[in-house]
Amino acid sequence: MATEGAAVRRTRTERAESALATLTSSPPSPDRLRRVLEQALVFAGAAFAGVYSPGGDPATLCLAESAGLPRTLYGLRDGYPAGGHSPVAAAHRGGRPLWLGPEELADCPEARRTPSPEFSLAVLPLGAAGAGCLVAVSEEPGGFGTDDRVCLELIAGAVAVPVPAGPAADTGELPADAFSLAMDTGRVEVGDTILRLFGIGREAFDGRVETLLALTVPEDLPALMSVVEADHMSIGDRELEFRVLQPAGPPAWLRLRGRLLPGGEGRPARLVGTVADATKLRSDVTDVARVQRLAAALATAGTVKDVGKAVVAALRKPLQADRIALAELENDRLVVTVLDPPDPESWPELWRSEWRTEWPDAPVRAMPTLAAALREGRARIWPADSPLEPALAEVGPGGLAVLPLPAGGRMAGACLIGWDSPHDFGPDERALLTACAGLAGQALLRAHAFDAEHELVGMLQRTLLPRRLPRLPGAVAVARYLPTTAGLEVGGDWYDVIPLNDNHVAFVIGDVQGHNAGAATLMGQMRTALRAYAAEGHAPDVVVAHANRLLLDMETDLFATCAYVDVDMEEGTAWCVRAGHVPPVLRQPDGTTEIAHAEGGPPLGVLGQAEFPMTPLRLRPGTILALTTDGLVESADTDIDVGLDRLARELARADPGHLGLVADALLTGAHREDDVALLLMRYDGMAVRPLRESWTVWRVPEAVRHARRFTRRTLRTWGVARDCVDAALLVVSELVTNALVHTEGPVRLDLSLVNHRLRLAVADSSPRSPVKPTSIGWEATGGRGILLVEAMSAAWGTVPVSGGKQVWADLVPGA
Numbered sequence: 001m002a003t004e005g006a007a008v009r010r011t012r013t014e015r016a017e018s019a020l021a022t023l024t025s026s027p028p029s030p031d032r033l034r035r036v037l038e039q040a041l042v043f044a045g046a047a048f049a050g051v052y053s054p055g056g057d058p059a060t061l062c063l064a065e066s067a068g069l070p071r072t073l074y075g076l077r078d079g080y081p082a083g084g085h086s087p088v089a090a091a092h093r094g095g096r097p098l099w100l101g102p103e104e105l106a107d108c109p110e111a112r113r114t115p116s117p118e119f120s121l122a123v124l125p126l127g128a129a130g131a132g133c134l135v136a137v138s139e140e141p142g143g144f145g146t147d148d149r150v151c152l153e154l155i156a157g158a159v160a161v162p163v164p165a166g167p168a169a170d171t172g173e174l175p176a177d178a179f180s181l182a183m184d185t186g187r188v189e190v191g192d193t194i195l196r197l198f199g200i201g202r203e204a205f206d207g208r209v210e211t212l213l214a215l216t217v218p219e220d221l222p223a224l225m226s227v228v229e230a231d232h233m234s235i236g237d238r239e240l241e242f243r244v245l246q247p248a249g250p251p252a253w254l255r256l257r258g259r260l261l262p263g264g265e266g267r268p269a270r271l272v273g274t275v276a277d278a279t280k281l282r283s284d285v286t287d288v289a290r291v292q293r294l295a296a297a298l299a300t301a302g303t304v305k306d307v308g309k310a311v312v313a314a315l316r317k318p319l320q321a322d323r324i325a326l327a328e329l330e331n332d333r334l335v336v337t338v339l340d341p342p343d344p345e346s347w348p349e350l351w352r353s354e355w356r357t358e359w360p361d362a363p364v365r366a367m368p369t370l371a372a373a374l375r376e377g378r379a380r381i382w383p384a385d386s387p388l389e390p391a392l393a394e395v396g397p398g399g400l401a402v403l404p405l406p407a408g409g410r411m412a413g414a415c416l417i418g419w420d421s422p423h424d425f426g427p428d429e430r431a432l433l434t435a436c437a438g439l440a441g442q443a444l445l446r447a448h449a450f451d452a453e454h455e456l457v458g459m460l461q462r463t464l465l466p467r468r469l470p471r472l473p474g475a476v477a478v479a480r481y482l483p484t485t486a487g488l489e490v491g492g493d494w495y496d497v498i499p500l501n502d503n504h505v506a507f508v509i510g511d512v513q514g515h516n517a518g519a520a521t522l523m524g525q526m527r528t529a530l531r532a533y534a535a536e537g538h539a540p541d542v543v544v545a546h547a548n549r550l551l552l553d554m555e556t557d558l559f560a561t562c563a564y565v566d567v568d569m570e571e572g573t574a575w576c577v578r579a580g581h582v583p584p585v586l587r588q589p590d591g592t593t594e595i596a597h598a599e600g601g602p603p604l605g606v607l608g609q610a611e612f613p614m615t616p617l618r619l620r621p622g623t624i625l626a627l628t629t630d631g632l633v634e635s636a637d638t639d640i641d642v643g644l645d646r647l648a649r650e651l652a653r654a655d656p657g658h659l660g661l662v663a664d665a666l667l668t669g670a671h672r673e674d675d676v677a678l679l680l681m682r683y684d685g686m687a688v689r690p691l692r693e694s695w696t697v698w699r700v701p702e703a704v705r706h707a708r709r710f711t712r713r714t715l716r717t718w719g720v721a722r723d724c725v726d727a728a729l730l731v732v733s734e735l736v737t738n739a740l741v742h743t744e745g746p747v748r749l750d751l752s753l754v755n756h757r758l759r760l761a762v763a764d765s766s767p768r769s770p771v772k773p774t775s776i777g778w779e780a781t782g783g784r785g786i787l788l789v790e791a792m793s794a795a796w797g798t799v800p801v802s803g804g805k806q807v808w809a810d811l812v813p814g815a
Helices: 002-025 032-043 087-094 146-158 167-171 192-198 209-213 218-228 283-299 304-315 349-355 368-376 427-464 517-535 540-553 640-653 659-667 703-718 722-742 785-792
Strands: 048-053 060-068 079-081 098-100 120-125 133-138 178-182 188-190 239-244 252-261 270-277 323-330 333-340 361-363 380-383 399-407 410-419 475-482 493-499 504-512 560-568 573-579 585-587 593-595 615-618 623-628 676-683 691-697 747-754 757-764 795-801 804-811
Touching: 002 032, 002 146, 032 048, 032 060, 032 133, 032 146, 032 427, 060 087, 079 087, 087 098, 087 120, 087 133, 120 146, 133 146, 188 209, 192 270, 209 218, 218 239, 283 427, 304 323, 304 333, 304 427, 368 380, 368 399, 368 410, 399 427, 410 427, 427 517, 475 493, 475 659, 493 517, 493 676, 504 517, 504 623, 504 676, 517 540, 517 560, 540 560, 540 573, 560 623, 585 640, 593 640, 623 640, 623 659, 640 659, 659 676, 691 703, 691 722, 703 722, 703 747, 722 747, 722 757, 722 785, 722 804, 785 804
Parallel strands: none
Antiparallel strands: 048 060, 048 133, 060 079, 098 120, 120 133, 178 188, 178 270, 239 252, 252 270, 323 333, 323 410, 333 361, 380 399, 399 410, 475 676, 493 504, 504 560, 560 573, 573 615, 585 593, 585 623, 623 676, 691 747, 747 757, 757 804, 795 804
């Protein structure tokens, strides 16, 4: 076993020595230091490698160059005081390497500045003390092993620290393929080779970076702007491929490599680097560049799906592979994340039958060779015609590579790469596959944390919003919610549909300031409060005013906007109240649209004495009411008035017969810079309108007799059967008597007949509900009224109404 290990160690060391010798013996180039550092990713399994040197100020160690994942993931800075207590400064002064694991890093600022301190740090001096140091990060559980340390020492010996660029360097002549861009003025110095690649002569170039950008393909311009704008740059690394227009023929591909040098001593920050023809890259750089591109792609991969797509993009085409599968290991089963190509015919029969489902999976034990590779945790490669089980042999008849994906001390899954034609696996390609497997495994671990947080955010959002909308009399409503794609924070947009008494329905939409847990909590409280105030029977302006006072009393720094529309489904009328919110949009039955000119009040939680005026709306059968939040109609480059006009035009083109499709069409192309909530209601009108009458009960000795007379006359007019009339008169007598005896203030009697169901309701100003007695003795003089109401009616109950209550009883004639 020791002999085998020594052979492996010599092989890796020899490969590293050969690669470094090739790089250091080649003519000096601006990107040589970066290429040397990239060897740490391939041969030492590092996730990050960087060089810190004294720079122009001996008292500060500045990051001169880096490769791998962003340094910010590990809390590393752009610079460290040379006399400080950081590991970088200690290795720089002492001239001895430091190998620090998570335990040693626990008290270091690096561990406190990163969300995941489970990494190891290697700091190696560059020659004698005071010459700077090499810094490398490993995410492996055991840190850098013996072989890794040997390779890092070779890399540290090969690093040539660049001479700090002083003022005199600005007047020197640039290499033919180099450039230097002043970040404050946009003036750029370029070599002759770069001008030739852009197809512009020296005499015609005015020294402005905009002149060069104008010659690029427009689709590539945003990526280039992210490089030449200082706010998007990080010290040490930037690589980009882009296209430039040619006088004839297709655009030419170029590759830019650069780094941002901080300013100081009156000098501006500068972006320096090289531009080369992308078709002339040497093969010895290609594999390392693939690792670097994969590392950059995985650094921004948020979800597990994104990780799979990045792996496919980085490996399949460059390796000329015919298929790639990425699968996660969950207990003893593999859950497929990516199959490329996605069509089932490209994969073995077992995969088509067991893996092509909604959550495709297959037991690892069905493929013993794959199970063994996962247990060993090493990349395994089988050439053409290897004796493998059919499920694997058919994946790569010309060659198969299985890459276990290590993450957090366990195997996160596996990546399978297959070729149809015989494929020759060289030693550099094996090293490439090993390095890519380590990067993908760590990215899967981070993506799982991202997915888990995303699911938690989604679950919280779904909990705070209505699970489903109620069935409405004479109308249909649909709602949509889209969270922002800018991050994982839960939003403050909400909507609600609240059925009220007498076939009234309240449609509410709102937005709480901010995108965090506080905004989400406040959103839930405001939605609950508005629903409670509406259920009490208050007018729309009173409901919104109560919510405003509640938000002020909560003493929060946040405010909220909302639109509240109370629709009378029987009459087709509505009252709209706005509190700093986007106005409703109406689509009339003839297809014309209008933005409701509803006078609005201030946002909730801003003014204590605010007024919220009500605006009447008229709804004809076929009218669509659209309520939305500003995320749909406003963005950084779109004014809210322009967005509302666009919403009205799209609503006019929609088919009102399919309200769900209308909602989906309105959300197409949403900016997603903010949350979006959309609530649509189509008013159809009630097929059967209820019969209603009301009577104000005066507090006079004959009040109950007058109420009975009104009830008898009304029910006879409606054609109610006599036996039901007699029962109704008895119930009215008891309800009106209870209201007059036990309450003060006005009393109102309401009668309604809906679909052969008679409702008798008495409203008073007392909030106390009647209590049904548990038992009544023969000597009791009261308490039998509510028992009588219960016995005579099909159902009875009480609801709050504008500070008082309403006691109702339902009778079914002929039942």
